[in-house]
Amino acid sequence: MANKQKGKLDITTFFYGFGASVVLVGSMFKFVGWDYANELFIAGLSIEALVFLVSAFERSTDDKEYQWENVFPQLTNENGGEAANLSSYQDAMKQFSSTLGDLSSQIKGLNESLSAIKTEMASNAQASKEMHGKVNEFNQQLGEYNEHMLKINAKYREFLASDK
Template structure:
C-alpha cells in the first residue's frame, strides 16, 4: 500500500467553503420559512465577499518548469549534426511517399470492394423483385384453390344433407 499524503489546510479555501455552507443553509432556511434566514444570508455572503477580496491579492504558485533536455536529448549538445539533417528531409519525404502509395493502394482496394458490393446488391434486388412476383402469383393460385375447395365442400355438404 502506498501512503497518501494530504496537502496542508488552506485558510482561504476553508473560509470560502464555510461561507458557501452558510449561504446554502441560509437558502434552506429561506425556503422552509424558518427564522434567521436573512441573517444567515448576510453572514454567508459577507464571508464570501471577504474571501473574494483576499483572494484577489493572493499570490499564485509558479508552474513547474520542465526539463526539456530529458525529453529531447538533442537539446543538451550545442553541436548540431548537420549530416543527419541533410538526410532527414529526404528520408521523411521517402517515408511520406511510401505512406501515400500504401494509402492509394488501400483506397483502390476499398473502391473495388464497394463496387463488388454494389453489383451484389443490384443482383439481390432483381432476385427479390422476381421472388415477390412469384409469391404474388402463388397467393393468387392459393386463393383460387381455396375458392374451389369451398365449392367442393358446399357440394359435398349438399350431397350429405340430401339423404341419398
Template sequence: MSFLKSKGFKYLKNLLIGVGAAFVLAGALFKIESWEGASEMLILGMGIEAFIFLFLGVIGPEPDYYWDKLYPGLSNYNSDIQPLIAGDVGAATTPGLNGEVVEQQLGGMLTELQTMSKSMSSLKALQEADFSGTSEQIRQMGNFYSKLNEAMADLAETAEDTKAYKHNMEQLNNNLGQLNSVYGNMIGAMRGGLQ
C-alpha cells in the first residue's frame, strides 16, 4: 500500500493517464479525418482509456486536503500529536485577554457594522430611484416611438394624397387645354363664317 502513495507511482499513474488520453485523441483524429487505420487506433485508445478508468477505480482516490502539511500526523489516528499549549490544559483560560479591550473592540466593530448597514440602505434607495427613473424613461421612449410611427404613417398617407392631387391636376390641365383648343377652333370657325 505504501507503493501506491510513493512519488514514483504517482508519476507513473499520471504518465499512463496522459498517454492513454493521447491515444484516444489520436484515434478520434484518425476517425474524423477518415485516415487509414482509424478504427484500430480508436479501438486501441478506447481500450487504454477503459483500462485507466478500471485502474483508477481500483486504487481509490487521493485525499484532496492538505491539512497534513499544517498538522503533520493528522491523517494517522495513532500518531502522537503534541498539544498546542504545553502543560496542564485544565480550565479554559486565555492569558493576556482583557475583557475591557475585547468589549471595546466589539463595540467598534458594532459601530462599523451599523455604519455599513446605513450605507447599504442608502445605496439601495439610490438604486431604486435610479431604476424607477430608468423605467419611466423607457416608457417615455416607447410613447415617443409609437407617436413617431403614427406620424410616419400619416406622412405616407399624405404623400399618396399629394400624388393623387398632382395626377388630377395634370388631367384637369390636359382637359382645359383640349377645351381651350375646341373653343379656339369654334371661335375661329365663327369668325371665318362671318367674313
C-alpha cells in the first residue's frame, strides 16, 4: 500500500467544523422542539464568530506554488523552457488552414444543396396549391352532379307514377 502522508491538524479548521456541528445540532433541536436549542445555537454561533474573528488576523505561511510544467508539459521543452519549435507550429497552422478550406467548400456545397431543395419545395408548394384548387373544383362539380342526379331521379319517379 502506498504511504499516505497525513496533514497536520489545523486548530482553526477544527473549530470551524466544531462550531458548525454545534450550530447544526442546535438547529435540529430547534426543529424537533427539544430543550436547550437556544443554548446550542448561542454556543455554536459564538464559536463560529470567534473563529471568524481569529481567522481575520491569521496569515498564510505556506502558499503552494504549482509546477505548471508538470501540468502542461507543452509549456517547456528540452531547450531550457523555450517555446515549441516554429516548424511544428507552422505545420499545425497549415493543417488548420487546409481543414478550414475543406470546411468552407463543404459549407458552399451544403448551401447549393439547400438552395436546390428550397427551389424544389417552392415548386412542390405551387403544385400543391394548384392541386388544392382542382380538388375544390372537382368537389363543386361532384356536388352539382349529385343535385342533377337527384332531379333526374325525381323526374323518373314522377314518370313512373304517372304511368300507373
